Amino acid sequence: xxxxxxxxxxxxxxxxxxxxxxxxxxxxxxxxxxxxxxxxxxxxxxxxxxxxxxxxxxxxxxxxxxxxxxxxxxxxxxxxxxxxxxxxxxxxxxxxxxxxxxxxxxxxxxxx
Amino acid sequence: xxxxxxxxxxxxxxxxxxxxxxxxxxxxxxxxxxxxxxxxxxxxxxxxxxxxxxxxxxxxxxxxxxxxxxxxxxxxxxxxxxxxxxxxxxxxxxxxxxxxxxxxxxxxxxx
Numbered sequence: 001x002x003x004x005x006x007x008x009x010x011x012x013x014x015x016x017x018x019x020x021x022x023x024x025x026x027x028x029x030x031x032x033x034x035x036x037x038x039x040x041x042x043x044x045x046x047x048x049x050x051x052x053x054x055x056x057x058x059x060x061x062x063x064x065x066x067x068x069x070x071x072x073x074x075x076x077x078x079x080x081x082x083x084x085x086x087x088x089x090x091x092x093x094x095x096x097x098x099x100x101x102x103x104x105x106x107x108x109x110x111x112x
Numbered sequence: 113x114x115x116x117x118x119x120x121x122x123x124x125x126x127x128x129x130x131x132x133x134x135x136x137x138x139x140x141x142x143x144x145x146x147x148x149x150x151x152x153x154x155x156x157x158x159x160x161x162x163x164x165x166x167x168x169x170x171x172x173x174x175x176x177x178x179x180x181x182x183x184x185x186x187x188x189x190x191x192x193x194x195x196x197x198x199x200x201x202x203x204x205x206x207x208x209x210x211x212x213x214x215x216x217x218x219x220x221x222x223x
Contacts, residue, residue, distance in 0.1 A: 030210075033211065040217075041217070042214030042216050043212075045212065045213070048211060090212075092210055099160050100157075100210070101157075102147075102154045102156075103154055104152065104153065104154035105154055
């Protein structure tokens with residue numbers, strides 16, 4: 001089964017609103033990352049948060065990590081039409097090999 | 113600086129045919145990866161190469177082989193394609209195992 005699971009699977013909001021998506025994982029991690037995938041394209045790295053960090057910002061992105069609950073959230077503020085994409089969380093395991101495990105993604109649609 | 117490149121972009125095969133997907137990166141990364149992406153399944157790791165000269169199985173390696181030709185190139189081979197291998201294939205590279213950089217993908221259809 002997947003290490004990371006995003007919630008919701010799909011989200012549709014109006015332009016200008018904030019979008020929040022969540023990721024839960026099962027085993028202890030070193031880092032958690034968020035990636036974006038525009039339709040038909042490869043994934044693009046957005047932000048990495050380490051297991052000893054609780055919150056991180058990058059432009060309009062805010063990521064939180066709660067290791068006690070094994071969960072993370074990605075907040076996109078003041079959404080734009082260009083934010084329409086799928087968003088994936090990815091984790092690397094403390095006792096795993098040198099690889100990431102991706103969740104199934106949240107499909108975000110920003111309506112003009 | 114092209115990043116990660118993949119060839120071909122599209123391919124249609126008949127069941128039983130073989131083919132090799134090519135991947136190259138120009139970022140001098142040590143690690144390279146092959147994933148497949150099916151609708152609703154996210155990305156699943158097929159094989160990875162942590163460094164030049166090493167390869168390891170991922171989550172779904174059956175039906176595939178890989179070759180780490182040199183530090184830049186990592187190829188994925190389907191020896192006898194099956195309809196279940198219809199998917200979009202992504203190659204990625206990274207320095208160590210985080211912050212991966214992805215290629216544009218290869219859309220493969222097996223009839």
